[in-house]
Amino acid sequence: MGIRDFCRTHFRHFNAAALVDAAEGYRRHVDGGGKMLVTLAGAMSTAELGISLAEMIRQDKVHAISCTGANLEEDLFNLVAHEAYERVPNYRDLTPADELALLGRHMxxxxxxxxxxxxxxxxxxxxxxxEWMAADRAGERYFPHEFMYRVLRGGKLESSYEIDPKNSWLLAACEKNLPIWVPGWEDATLGNMYAGHCISGDVKNVHTVRTGIEAMQTLAAWYTDVAPKTPVGFFQIGGGIAGDFPICVVPMLHQDLQRTGVPLWGYFCQISDSTTSYGSYSGAVPNEKITWGKLGLDTPKYIVESDASIVAPLLFAYVLDQ
Structure with missing residues (x-):
């Protein structure tokens, strides 16, 4: 029994049924020629989502990504240091002293x-x-993901790969030259390191890494180019800035730039365990986004309230008909 048959047989109610509905909607959207932007919050790269996401990218089921700086870098961390990672199955039982011991070991x-x-x-x-210093000396500026692409294309890490390269979503994205937006990159580990190197003077121009406002400008240009030709869907894993940032491009184009004829998002799905509560955006039901000019009355809308580390690989396997 393949994944689709398994899900159709067993996932008939509640969040299980929502998963099937969302997967069918995703499949219809991309099979009909639509594009899909996927957003990554949480620690999905450390959860090794690349095992399923990379194949989605290779098979043209994902056409753009918005992710946190953590997800961008942690896929690369896992690529070169997988064997040194440690699992702590009893993490709920750790004492503060146990945590301090992990810190002492740089874990x-x-x-x-x-x-x-x-x-x-x-x-x-x-x-x-x-790469930062070379670009700084040359007066060149790149986005965070472009520096990662330069590292991968330079080949300096190839001898250090500790997983099958086909399981790295960032490597798959690099090979496709996929557009990526990384809002709030400065709060990630490499963002912190970059700030430190700017303070120490290793990097002279803090703007060597391009900014979030510039990222929004390029996202607006991408959406303006793509959406009138083919519907663009929005598949959101988790909440936070990875999803909040890109979904706002549509109302910005409409309301702030006063542009007409800009299509709304053509599909929406969120996997989240956030609950709907007063003021919660991550837990807000999709209909709330209609009031903000992000989704339309007839936009296919889905929400799967569950653990993304379980749901996303299943849903991707369903779309890929594995």
């Missing part, structure tokens, strides 16, 4: 998974710093 914990600072973060910092 940064994300729920049940520890990212090794020296093997992952500092190794990537060294090669990215070379």
């Amino acid at each position: 940064n914990r994300v729920t049940d998974t520890c990212i090794p600072e020296m093997e992952a973060m500092r190794r990537i910092e060294a090669v990215v710093l070379e």
Whole structure:
């Protein structure tokens, strides 16, 4: 029994049924020629979403990505340092002293998974710093993901790969030259490191890494070019800035630039465990977005209230008919 048959047989009610509905909607959207922007919040790269997301990218089921700086860098961390990661299945039982011991070993914990600072973060910092400094000296400026693409294309890390490269979503995106937007990059590990290198003077021009406002400008240009030709869907994993930032491009074009004829998002799905509550945006039901000019009355809308580390790979496998 394939994934589609399994889901259709067993996932008939509640969030399980919502998963099937969303997957069918996704499939109809892209099979009909639509484009899909996927947003990544949380720690999906450390959850190794690349195993399923990379294949979605290769098979042209994903056409653009908005992600946190953490998701951008953590896919690369996992690519070169997978064997040094440690799992802590009993993380709920850790005492503050246990946590301090992990810090002493330079093991940064994300729920049940520890990212090794020296093997992952500092190794990537060294090669990215070379790119930052080279661009700084040349008076060139790039977005965070473009620096990552330059590192990957330069080949300096190839001998250090510790997973099958086909399981890296960033490598798949690089090979497709996928557009990526990384709002709020400065709060990520590499963003912190970049700020430190600007303070120390290793990088002279803080604007060597392009800004969030420039990212919104390029997103607006991309959407303005693509959406009139083919519907653009919005598949949101989690909440936060990774989703909030890109979805706002449509009302910005309409309301702030007073442009007419700009299509609304053509599909919307969010996987989230956030509950609807007073003032909660991550937990807001899709209909609320109609009032903000993001979605239309007839936009296909889905919300799967569950764990994205379970739901997203299943849904992607469904779309890919694996």
